Amino acid sequence: MAITFHIHHRDGAARAGLLVTPHGEVETPVFMPVGTQATVKGLTPEQLESVGTQILLGNTYHLTLRPGDALIAELGGLHRFMGWDRPILTDSGGFQVFSLASQARITDQGARFRSHIDGALLELTPEKAVEIQENLGSDIAMVLDECPPGAADPALVRDAVRRTLLWADRCKRRHTRRDQAQFAIVQGGTDLGLRAECARELVAMDFPGYALGGFSVGEDPSAMHAALPECAALLPEDKPRYLMGVGRPEDLLAGVAAGVDMFDCVMPTRNGRNALAFTAAGPVRLRNAKHRRDPAPLESGCPCYGCRHVSRAYLHHLFQADEMLGPILLSLHNIAFYLRLMAGARRAVGEGRFGAFAAGCLARWGAPA
Amino acid sequence: MAITFHIHHRDGAARAGLLVTPHGEVETPVFMPVGTQATVKGLTPEQLESVGTQILLGNTYHLTLRPGDALIAELGGLHRFMGWDRPILTDSGGFQVFSLASQARITDQGARFRSHIDGALLELTPEKAVEIQENLGSDIAMVLDECPPGAADPALVRDAVRRTLLWADRCKRRHTRRDQAQFAIVQGGTDLGLRAECARELVAMDFPGYALGGFSVGEDPSAMHAALPECAALLPEDKPRYLMGVGRPEDLLAGVAAGVDMFDCVMPTRNGRNALAFTAAGPVRLRNAKHRRDPAPLESGCPCYGCRHVSRAYLHHLFQADEMLGPILLSLHNIAFYLRLMAGARRAVGEGRFGAFAAGCLARWGAPA
Numbered sequence: 001m002a003i004t005f006h007i008h009h010r011d012g013a014a015r016a017g018l019l020v021t022p023h024g025e026v027e028t029p030v031f032m033p034v035g036t037q038a039t040v041k042g043l044t045p046e047q048l049e050s051v052g053t054q055i056l057l058g059n060t061y062h063l064t065l066r067p068g069d070a071l072i073a074e075l076g077g078l079h080r081f082m083g084w085d086r087p088i089l090t091d092s093g094g095f096q097v098f099s100l101a102s103q104a105r106i107t108d109q110g111a112r113f114r115s116h117i118d119g120a121l122l123e124l125t126p127e128k129a130v131e132i133q134e135n136l137g138s139d140i141a142m143v144l145d146e147c148p149p150g151a152a153d154p155a156l157v158r159d160a161v162r163r164t165l166l167w168a169d170r171c172k173r174r175h176t177r178r179d180q181a182q183f184a185i186v187q188g189g190t191d192l193g194l195r196a197e198c199a200r201e202l203v204a205m206d207f208p209g210y211a212l213g214g215f216s217v218g219e220d221p222s223a224m225h226a227a228l229p230e231c232a233a234l235l236p237e238d239k240p241r242y243l244m245g246v247g248r249p250e251d252l253l254a255g256v257a258a259g260v261d262m263f264d265c266v267m268p269t270r271n272g273r274n275a276l277a278f279t280a281a282g283p284v285r286l287r288n289a290k291h292r293r294d295p296a297p298l299e300s301g302c303p304c305y306g307c308r309h310v311s312r313a314y315l316h317h318l319f320q321a322d323e324m325l326g327p328i329l330l331s332l333h334n335i336a337f338y339l340r341l342m343a344g345a346r347r348a349v350g351e352g353r354f355g356a357f358a359a360g361c362l363a364r365w366g367a368p369a
Numbered sequence: 370m371a372i373t374f375h376i377h378h379r380d381g382a383a384r385a386g387l388l389v390t391p392h393g394e395v396e397t398p399v400f401m402p403v404g405t406q407a408t409v410k411g412l413t414p415e416q417l418e419s420v421g422t423q424i425l426l427g428n429t430y431h432l433t434l435r436p437g438d439a440l441i442a443e444l445g446g447l448h449r450f451m452g453w454d455r456p457i458l459t460d461s462g463g464f465q466v467f468s469l470a471s472q473a474r475i476t477d478q479g480a481r482f483r484s485h486i487d488g489a490l491l492e493l494t495p496e497k498a499v500e501i502q503e504n505l506g507s508d509i510a511m512v513l514d515e516c517p518p519g520a521a522d523p524a525l526v527r528d529a530v531r532r533t534l535l536w537a538d539r540c541k542r543r544h545t546r547r548d549q550a551q552f553a554i555v556q557g558g559t560d561l562g563l564r565a566e567c568a569r570e571l572v573a574m575d576f577p578g579y580a581l582g583g584f585s586v587g588e589d590p591s592a593m594h595a596a597l598p599e600c601a602a603l604l605p606e607d608k609p610r611y612l613m614g615v616g617r618p619e620d621l622l623a624g625v626a627a628g629v630d631m632f633d634c635v636m637p638t639r640n641g642r643n644a645l646a647f648t649a650a651g652p653v654r655l656r657n658a659k660h661r662r663d664p665a666p667l668e669s670g671c672p673c674y675g676c677r678h679v680s681r682a683y684l685h686h687l688f689q690a691d692e693m694l695g696p697i698l699l700s701l702h703n704i705a706f707y708l709r710l711m712a713g714a715r716r717a718v719g720e721g722r723f724g725a726f727a728a729g730c731l732a733r734w735g736a737p738a
Contacts (some may be wrong), residue, residue: 038686042411042693044674067661067686075664075682083678292436295444305413309452313444317407317436324411324693 002181003140003208005240005261009350013229013259016349019240021055021087021139022179023079028240028261029345031252031338032057032089034269037066038082040335041269042328045084051304051336052343055087055139057264060132061096061124065115069135077137089264090138092129092171092185095147095213095245106146108163126170134177140209142244143171145185147214157189161198164213168202183209183242190223192230199234209240212260216245224251228258235259249278249341249365253358256345263342268334273327275319278337282365284312286330291316304336305329371550372509372577374609374630378719382598382628385718388609390456390508391548392448394423397609397630398714400621400707401426401458403638406435407451409704410638411697414453420673420705421712424456424508426633429501430465430493434484438504446506458633459507461498461540461554464516464582464614475515477532495539503546509578511613512540514554516583526558530567533582537571552578552611559592561599568603578609581629585614593620597627604628618647618710618734622727625714632711637703642696644688647706651734653681655699660685673705674698 005028007017019026033040033048036059040048048056058078063069072081079085094111097104101113101122110125126144133141144167146160164187175182184207188195202210212231215224224246232255235241242262243255252263268278275286279299284291286298294312302308306315306329318326341361348357374397376386388395402409402417405428409417417425427447432438441450448454463480466473470482470491479494495513502510513536515529533556544551553576557564571579581600584593593615601624604610611631612624621632637647644655648668653660655667663681671677675684675698687695710730717726 037690037692038683039692039694042697044694044697045678046674062690066690067682071662071682074662075680081680081683081686083683293440293443305415309414311444311450313436313440314407314450314452317450321406321431321435323406323408324696325408325413327693328411328413328697 001208002177002179003240005209005238007238011349011352011354012257013232014256014345014349014354015259015261016346017240017261019261021181023085023087023139024054026054026087027346029252029256029342030054030262031342032262032264033335033338034059034264034266035082035084037062038072038078040331041273042324042331043335045082047305047332048084048335049086051332052339053086053335055089056084058088058090058136058138059096060090060093060129060136061100063136064093064132065117069132073135073137079137087139088136089140089262090133090136090142091244092142092144093124093132094129094144097124098147106163108166110144126167127174130171130174130182134175134180137177138180140181140183141175142211143168143182143184143207145187145213147187148189150189150214152189154191157187157191158194161187161194164198165201168205168207172205172207181208183207183211183240185211185213185244186231186234187213189214190227192227195231196234203236207239209242210235211242211244213244215243216247216265221248221251225254228254228260232258232260249338250362252338252341253345253361256349257354257358268338269331272331272334275326275330277330278334280361280364286312286315286326287319288316298333299337302333302336302340304333306333307336370577371546371548372609374578374607376607380718380721380723381626382601383625383714383718383723384628384630385715386609386630388630390424390550392454392456392508395456396423396715398621398625398711399423399631400711401631401633402704402707403428403633403635404451404453405635406431407441407447409700410642411693411700412704414451416674416701417453417704418455420701421708422455422704424458425453427457427459427505427507428465429459429462429498429505430469432505433462433501434486434491438501442504442506448506456508457505458509458631459502459505459511460613461511461513462493462501463498463513466493467516475532477535479513495536496543499540499543499551503544503549506546507549509550509552510544511580512537512551512553512576514556514582516556517558519558519583521558523560526556526560527563530556530563533567534570537574537576541574541576550577552576552580552609554580554582554613555600555603556582558583559596561596564600565603572605576608578611579604580611580613582613584612585616585634590617590620594623597623597629601627601629618707619731621707621710622714622730625718626723626727637707638700641700641703644695644699646699647703649730649733655681655684655695656688657685667702668706671702671705671709673702675702
């Protein structure tokens, strides 16, 4: 087994566990910063480690287009290429084919599409998605799935589930690396019956971990929060559960409450680049003129570089002056915030007070419970 | 005295010394990375310290426009504002008024100009330049000077020297901070007689340090190299000498050979952002396709983050993919290169082999000696 997973504490459906991968241990629930093109934008691995990052996500679609997975393999794999020696999870590339590439055409064989970089006609099949991720050498690879739009026609969602199951089976057969775990993805949109059917088939194939897909695509958050407990309960109790591409801090809390163990999202870094900071007291827009003279740190007690060394006034100045250091410091802060949130959730689960922890967070953020 | 300066070793005209400022010690000869808008673009103070940065330069013109020197003073001064507790030198703002602002009009009173940010009509006088830098709280402040274009008419150069002397005197009279040293600037263009006259007058005013101005402005490098020994010799032997805005690695060596102690230039960071790296074997263009598969570090033995952790292939990828981390890592590398060059020069001066050191560098770079 490439990975092992042990649940140390439970609190309702929420779990706190330890995922052991070929590149080290990951305490769950965990947030995985997104390193799309073999870099979390603007940050060194050292900076990511300084705020407690345990595992990164890499994007198969981007990396196979540029610099190419064969080249990364030749250079020793993604870990060595980007100078990150802790765990990495890679997605299958399917989601980006549907969202970024143009003229994507999907058949049972796979997806044909044009590169968003140079328009080249390319194909991504289940087998190819496995081979690319084996070249990348991630600790956890995802099967290729079909992820229809949130508001898709029921017949289309049903067909995407059929194809997702077909592709999961082909991915599993093609997978060879014993130092890499392959996770399956449950689709089914908003149809719980379909999701249950999809989960049942995938569980029968016995993957070492399972993801819930399709929740980052145009789903309305309250519907997702309502659906999560039942969807998570469809997955094996003793294996890691990953909610793909989600989301806001309150969505992570809803996921943990439902029994999810792993999350990824571009929100902390993308918002950080746009001067929006997450804090325990709710979001802070650093471009706002009220921060111009504020000598206080963005967030007291936060271990990130910016909060330890500079003021809100300085961060405001960096964004006003269009200086790179603004996006850098705020990306790092937001990742630190997400990681602190997950660390707090782990402790709360361990102490049997996750419900109070989550309610307290939501009250402080001013977010709807 | 705000600063003390001791020369520990000499080798020909070259010197190795120690400059002690209110925010700590600086070993000379020294290169000062440029932190124009209260940040060296893309780098944290921690990263700057990791490669041995001893002192930074801040730009008075930019900082008085945004966020404003009064605001920086209110927030505890430039060191605290930007989270850098080591020495800082600030320029007077004059050079940027002439090069960046529009409609600059110079009289004996000072310079009137329009802000390059919002077009506001502003004035920079000698007194104002002193006050701004006292608000910033730099360890070393520069007097306001007039820096005519390199190819300026002799009468214009002569008038600029007259005004530079007038302004230096007014700056000295206005200066009050005892924890800040004020350096004078020798102008005179390519006319050594004028430079000698300017230096003689300034030396009589007894400043704690002296700069050579006007060498970064359209001067041809070989003429500068030829003029430097005589120009540096015009300055007091026992005080720090600063060659403003210069330059390429070979220019720094020529400066050290001539007896200059301090340098600043945007070249390492600006070139770094544009994928050009300085190395002991000469410049390397990381966008060049030949680096695509190169597993070697940019420069073996370099202590910068990129050279310790990633390959040329990875740096090439970052620039191809337009990722912020490329400019960040290469800016840091180039600063590390300039600092290593100055550290090597200090050691060589101490061991009486600076000539051989400089010749060896030039031969390895393939630069004209």
